[in-house]
Amino acid sequence: MVRVLVTYFSATGNTKALAEAVAEGVRSVEGVECVLKTVPQTTNADWLAADGIIVGSPTYFGQMASRVKQMFDATVAIYGKLEGKVGAAFTTSGGAGCGHEMTNMSILTAMLVAGMVVQGTTQGPHFGAFAVGAPDEKALQQAREMGVRVATLCKRLAISGQLSAVSD
Numbered sequence: 664m665v666r667v668l669v670t671y672f673s674a675t676g677n678t679k680a681l682a683e684a685v686a687e688g689v690r691s692v693e694g695v696e697c698v699l700k701t702v703p704q705t706t707n708a709d710w711l712a713a714d715g716i717i718v719g720s721p722t723y724f725g726q727m728a729s730r731v732k733q734m735f736d737a738t739v740a741i742y743g744k745l746e747g748k749v750g751a752a753f754t755t756s757g758g759a760g761c762g763h764e765m766t767n768m769s770i771l772t773a774m775l776v777a778g779m780v781v782q783g784t785t786q787g788p789h790f791g792a793f794a795v796g797a798p799d800e801k802a803l804q805q806a807r808e809m810g811v812r813v814a815t816l817c818k819r820l821a822i823s824g825q826l827s828a829v830s831d
């Protein structure tokens with residue numbers, strides 16, 4: 664069974680709402696299990712057990728929140744073991760043009776440093792799902808679609824044998 668971890672930090676609920684939509688999208692793909700956790704609940708073992716990891720953070724000062732960065736910093740203990748896993752990012756922000764793309768890019772940057780595989784999209788937000796404030800139906804739908812995209816890529820890589828190679 665392919666496994667996708669959706670891990671998020673949310674202080675006031677906006678990013679949590681988007682995380683639930685991402686997880687819904689992941690779960691809609693047959694043969695893919697979704698584990699939904701908050702960042703404080705997430706351990707390095709959760710990262711290692713997943714074929715894909717989708718990280719959500721509020722936009723804080725134009726980048727991921729420090730609590731989310733701490734989680735990335737902790738993965739240094741398993742550095743090298745995340746190679747080839749699929750990664751994606753989502754965020755919520757207070758305003759449009761106030762840093763949400765930079766926040767997603769800060770998460771994707773950390774994933775690339777960890778050797779992870781990132782798929783962009785020509786349909787919808789290129790750098791990952793986002794909402795300004797509480798997500799509306801359009802943002803929730805884009806988040807679901809991102810969940811589907813990540814789950815589908817994980818399945819494709821699993822079929823070609825790459826994911827089982829990195830999970831072992």
Ligand SMILES: Cc1cc2nc3c(=O)[nH]c(=O)nc-3n(C[C@H](O)[C@H](O)[C@H](O)COP(=O)(O)O)c2cc1C
Nearest residue numbers: 673674675676677678721723724725756757758761
């Ligand atoms: C410390 C702090 C820094 C923030 N920095 C930004 C920012 O740079 N740009 C922005 O658009 N919103 C900013 N916000 C607003 C949050 O990104 C926004 O309210 C977000 O939706 C909160 O997500 P949550 O409900 O999941 O906690 C900031 C909020 C806090 C508390």
